[in-house]
Amino acid sequence: MASTKVKAIVIRAANVKDKDKLLHLYSLEQGKMVVSMRGVRGDKAKLKSAKEIFCFGEFIIETTKNANIVTSVSIIDSFYDLSKNIEKYYEACAILDIVDKVVKEPDPQLFITIIKALETLCYEDVKKFYVIDKFLLDIFSAMGCSFITDKCSSCGATLGSRYLNLDIGELVCPACKTSSCIAVSDACYSALRILSSTPYDKHTSLKLGGMGEAQAFNLLSKNYEWRTGYTLIKLI
Numbered sequence: 050m051a052s053t054k055v056k057a058i059v060i061r062a063a064n065v066k067d068k069d070k071l072l073h074l075y076s077l078e079q080g081k082m083v084v085s086m087r088g089v090r091g092d093k094a095k096l097k098s099a100k101e102i103f104c105f106g107e108f109i110i111e112t113t114k115n116a117n118i119v120t121s122v123s124i125i126d127s128f129y130d131l132s133k134n135i136e137k138y139y140e141a142c143a144i145l146d147i148v149d150k151v152v153k154e155p156d157p158q159l160f161i162t163i164i165k166a167l168e169t170l171c172y173e174d175v176k177k178f179y180v181i182d183k184f185l186l187d188i189f190s191a192m193g194c195s196f197i198t199d200k201c202s203s204c205g206a207t208l209g210s211r212y213l214n215l216d217i218g219e220l221v222c223p224a225c226k227t228s229s230c231i232a233v234s235d236a237c238y239s240a241l242r243i244l245s246s247t248p249y250d251k252h253t254s255l256k257l258g259g260m261g262e263a264q265a266f267n268l269l270s271k272n273y274e275w276r277t278g279y280t281l282i283k284l285i
């Protein structure tokens with residue numbers, strides 16, 4: 050049996066058989082992995098605290114002919130406090146759902162981003178949707194379509210009025226606008242720029258306010274749908 054040690058977070062968990070769990074992990078070293086935890090739903094199971102979503106830890110995995118079996122977990126953080134605030138819990142679930150659906154490859158930078166986003170939601174007093182907004186900006190940037198720029202992505206002109214071209218996920222000028230473009234107001238762009246340039250651990254002091262804040266979330270959600278074909282899970 051080959052044994053592997055990875056730092057990973059549980060992004061999806063399903064009950065199987067009587068007492069087992071099938072976990073989908075996103076790991077720092079190998080990206081996504083599907084692993085089994087045997088007998089872990091029993092009351093006395095040694096690894097039971099590591100079987101739920103959000104559990105972040107160091108997993109030891111034995112690979113047999115038929116399965117990857119978790120034999121030991123050293124928990125770094127279970128982000129338990131997320132379960133005490135339903136709004137934050139859903140926002141954090143949306144982050145895991147995005148990782149589950151659209152992230153394909155190992156990406157150490159993105160792994161760190163996921164942990165920072167969850168830490169901020171769990172432990173900081175942040176305004177609703179700021180973390181998911183920033184996480185979406187980070188995901189688009191990882192996909193190669195950052196839209197924090199002063200230049201039109203089609204002609205290179207300096208942007209006065211801005212439109213998001215949903216076909217390419219980038220900003221264009223009025224002259225390059227197509228039928229797949231939606232207007233981005235100055236307030237919205239300003240909110241996006243501030244979210245993008247403010248690290249997660251500084252979000253506590255952030256207050257955007259006004260129309261820009263709501264428009265930013267709507268624009269990012271729409272861009273996510275167009276880029277990936279998925280909708281964000283419903284936030285409350």
Ligand SMILES: [Zn+2]
Nearest residue numbers: 201204222225
């Ligand atoms: Zn242009």
